[in-house]
Amino acid sequence: MFTTSPPPETQVYDPAVLKTKLEAVQTEGKILEDVVEEVVRTCAIEGVVLSTAKSTRCRDGGTDRVDMKKLICTRGGGSRQLEHEARLDTEPGVIRRNRKGSARTGCQFEVSVRHAKSHPRPKITNMKLGHNHVVDRQAMAVKLRLAGKLTEEQRGQVEKMTSKGMKPKAVHEAIQALHEDSDIEINRRAVQNVAASVHGAEKPRDAADAYEEVMAVTADGGVCEIKMDDSGRLTHIWWQTREQVALWNRYRMPLGVLAVIDSEYRTRIVGQSITADTTTNTFVWMLKSALRSRGGKQPDIFIQDAEVAMTAAVREVFPDALARRCLWRLYQHIMKALAKDLGGQMKARPVPTEKAAPAAPAAGRR
Ligand SMILES: [Zn+2]
Known part of the structure; x- marks a missing residue:
């Protein structure tokens, strides 16, 4: 488990280190989703934020016999907008557009988790672990990813306490006490999510999921800002898509x-x-x-x-x-x-604010 910060000189991304860690991920007796979760977490510790590129499910009666999830670096992946613009660029007389806004660098990093129905356990395959950009372990997205996810050990503990009837608040306090040496603050929401799944709830969507989606829609030159509280909980998201930024800059109307x-x-x-x-x-x-x-x-x-x-x-x-x-x-x-x-x-009295003003009678529609 990741408990203490490595010295600064080792805080450089090394594909070989990640490869060793990924090869050590236990897959015995696990379902695909759990292995994916562990891969995402392992990569995040090394500073790599992943997004799903492709996901296939073995359908009942279908011809495909493999469940698969392909994960890529958030800087990678094709950009339809940029491809479209590249085509425009080749047309004669077209002025080259500014592409500096895109966060995508065409990074080739990828890793897949496959589970063939004929095999007893999922497999981590197709590891292409190099990046064509700087990997920043201190990046907000990395911290958020780590804060939002519990380790396997922590998940097991939360599940055990919850099934014994402990309330989420008490479970959170206990988990915090158990892992007080950990570098990574244990997120209350992450504990609640695991507890909820013990009670049979569908996996709730957490803030990290929302952030992932926002990052995806803003990757091609949009704006995305986040704020976290001290425990690493996502509290604010502000985003504008690329088109919205263009509108915002264009219209003084x-x-x-x-x-x-x-x-x-x-x-x-x-x-x-x-x-x-x-x-x-x-x-x-x-x-x-x-x-x-x-x-x-x-x-x-x-x-x-x-x-x-x-x-x-x-x-x-x-x-x-x-x-x-x-x-x-x-x-x-x-x-x-x-x-x-x-x-x-006239006695100076502040004008009532919008909130303080009584509602208009029978305010039906504006
Ligand atoms: Zn990358």
């Missing part, structure tokens, strides 16, 4: 948001716009499109701020809807008007 209040009083965004102007014509055009996608059914209520162009557009497109002003805006206008008349006589 007004943003419009169409939202509804659902049956549980939650605000749900149902449409958005970026437009060059905010004239009545523009609003009419937008609202007509919104009306079409609603099958031509008028909303009962439409709430907006006191914008002349929008008011005119709503009257034209939603003539049957009750037009209402946003109460928060109304408060602001009242305070402004009062301040004008009363001047210094």
Whole structure:
């Protein structure tokens, strides 16, 4: 087990070290998923973050007799966007595009876990363990991967305690005490997930899974930032896809948001716009499109701020809807008007915030 940090001079990625470790992974009596989990963990300790490239299942009655999972470095794998752009580049007269944003380096690292039905145990195969980029063991993604996953030993302990009736909180404390020398903080969520699986729950998706998906959609030049708490639990994710970054940089235009209040009083965004102007014509055009996608059914209520162009557009497109002003805006206008008349006589009182303002009566739809 990984308990103490190796001295700094050995903190360099060495394929041979990883190979030895992977060859030592026990596969006897294990299912494919467990071996994959151990491979992912073993690689993460060496600073390698993996993602699934291919996964095949032996279907009942199917012709394939092998369960297989191919794992690749997150820097590897084909990028459809970049392939597409490479094609564009070869066309005459096309200006070369900026590709610096992509995290993919075409890394060839891969490892597969196969389980042939005719064999008693899964096998770790096809190890191509070299990278064409620097491997950083201190990277956020690596820490997160390690924090989110328990070792096999820890998993066994959690399972045992849970099956004896211990509650997850107590199990977490016990596991922490048992492994207090460990370099890697034991994640409360990881303990809860293992405990839940003992009770027959499907493997819950943890933060590391979410992060993996976000990394995948942002690998081709998107933005992904994360924050973790002291125990290595993922607490914040902010991401923009490559397309979103392009939009964000390109349009200095007004943003419009169409939202509804659902049956549980939650605000749900149902449409958005970026437009060059905010004239009545523009609003009419937008609202007509919104009306079409609603099958031509008028909303009962439409709430907006006191914008002349929008008011005119709503009257034209939603003539049957009750037009209402946003109460928060109304408060602001009242305070402004009062301040004008009363001047210094008005006691300075903060304008109520959006939250503090009472909900508009019968707020149905915006
Ligand atoms: Zn790599």
